[in-house]
Amino acid sequence: VTLEELPTPFLAVDLDALEHNVAAMQARVPGRLRPHMKAHKCSAIAWLQMAAGAVGVTCSTTDEVTAMAAAGVGDLLLASVAADERRLGALAETAGRARVTIAVDSDEVARRAARAAREAGATLGVVVDVDIGMGRNGVASLEDGVRLADTIGGLPGLELRGVMAYEGHLVGVADRDERLRRVREAFALPLAVLAALRDRGFECPIFTGGATATYDAMPELSDVQAGTYVLMDATYDKLAPEFRHALAVVTTVTTTRPSGRFVVDAGAKRIARDLGAPSLGPGFEFVSTSEEHAVFQALDGSAPRVGDRVSVVPGHSCSTMALHNRAFGHRGGVFERALEIDARDPLA
Numbered sequence: 501v502t503l504e505e506l507p508t509p510f511l512a513v514d515l516d517a518l519e520h521n522v523a524a525m526q527a528r529v530p531g532r533l534r535p536h537m538k539a540h541k542c543s544a545i546a547w548l549q550m551a552a553g554a555v556g557v558t559c560s561t562t563d564e565v566t567a568m569a570a571a572g573v574g575d576l577l578l579a580s581v582a583a584d585e586r587r588l589g590a591l592a593e594t595a596g597r598a599r600v601t602i603a604v605d606s607d608e609v610a611r612r613a614a615r616a617a618r619e620a621g622a623t624l625g626v627v628v629d630v631d632i633g634m635g636r637n638g639v640a641s642l643e644d645g646v647r648l649a650d651t652i653g654g655l656p657g658l659e660l661r662g663v664m665a666y667e668g669h670l671v672g673v674a675d676r677d678e679r680l681r682r683v684r685e686a687f688a689l690p691l692a693v694l695a696a697l698r699d700r701g702f703e704c705p706i707f708t709g710g711a712t713a714t715y716d717a718m719p720e721l722s723d724v725q726a727g728t729y730v731l732m733d734a735t736y737d738k739l740a741p742e743f744r745h746a747l748a749v750v751t752t753v754t755t756t757r758p759s760g761r762f763v764v765d766a767g768a769k770r771i772a773r774d775l776g777a778p779s780l781g782p783g784f785e786f787v788s789t790s791e792e793h794a795v796f797q798a799l800d801g802s803a804p805r806v807g808d809r810v811s812v813v814p815g816h817s818c819s820t821m822a823l824h825n826r827a828f829g830h831r832g833g834v835f836e837r838a839l840e841i842d843a844r845d846p847l848a
């Protein structure tokens with residue numbers, strides 16, 4: 501079966517590019533890669549990363565944690581804060597079968613997590629989440645980090661395993677040297693928290709953070725949470741050109757104009773628009789999306805013809821994967837295997 505035989509629109513994953521990316525990141529941070537599977541929500545891809553030597557997997561939702569555990573991944577980090585009983589109960593229950601570590605940023609969440617762990621008869625690992633400027637989750641000072649660690653240390657059911665921070669507000673800094681310098685600067689706070697916790701006798705084997713465009717900023721990290729590198733997209737290709745585009749939405753041209761403007765049969769319901777514009781590469785300009793259509797302009801005026809297939813590289817691969825049930829893995833256009841996107845929220 502070739503991709504030409506599949507009805508558009510569909511997600512195509514270039515397995516050669518994917519495998520290149522898996523190996524390339526693994527080689528750059530050997531023994532320290534805990535890939536963020538929010539980038540694909542696909543246990544088959546997570547297993548390729550594990551087989552290449554990842555120390556475990558990072559997740560952003562409780563459903564991802566439970567799906568990864570069901571797929572047999574034994575060491576899971578939830579890099580988000582879960583606060584409600586349903587999620588904490590599911591995490592604690594999963595901790596009975598896998599090593600589960602979750603981010604915590606308040607006494608209240610720590611107490612709730614401890615209660616859930618005790619009820620499940622399990623131990624939940626926790627990392628103190630430190631906000632380094634993104635303004636999302638995390639404690640914002642050394643004092644708060646140390647106080648939270650003391651709370652965690654006194655709660656049966658929890659085991660303090662380390663410190664986490666995420667530099668999401670810096671990953672888009674265009675100049676690479678400047679980006680890495682600012683990340684190192686921002687990590688002064690979690691480094692100080694880590695040192696203070698170790699001084700207090702907490703072992704803290706985990707120091708985690710990092711991303712596709714910043715994986716080499718902090719050699720101190722034990723667990724690098726890079727995610728997007730495995731599929732890449734039109735936003736990240738400028739930030740981390742050492743990785744290849746592996747993901748495309750294959751579409752059919754439905755309408756052309758003499759000006760070189762043309763329309764394809766996939767829009768915002770198939771190609772996520774939350775981070776950046778989709779791309780057809782040099783020679784084409786993105787114009788707009790509506791729900792089921794995307795409009796492009798051929799810069800030299802020569803648009804493809806009606807019925808032609810064009811592969812659109814999404815502006816954000818992670819959110820694009822979350823819009824689909826499966827992707828079609830291929831080599832050079834020859835279908836090889838379906839990749840079920842099996843860690844989406846079943847209640848969504």
Ligand SMILES: Cc1ncc(COP(=O)(O)O)c(C=O)c1O
Pocket residue numbers: 536539560579580666668671709710711712713725726727728729
């Ligand atoms: C907490 C956390 N860690 C790591 C990442 C990975 O970032 P990237 O996809 O840029 O590799 C993200 C991305 O959203 C994140 O939220």
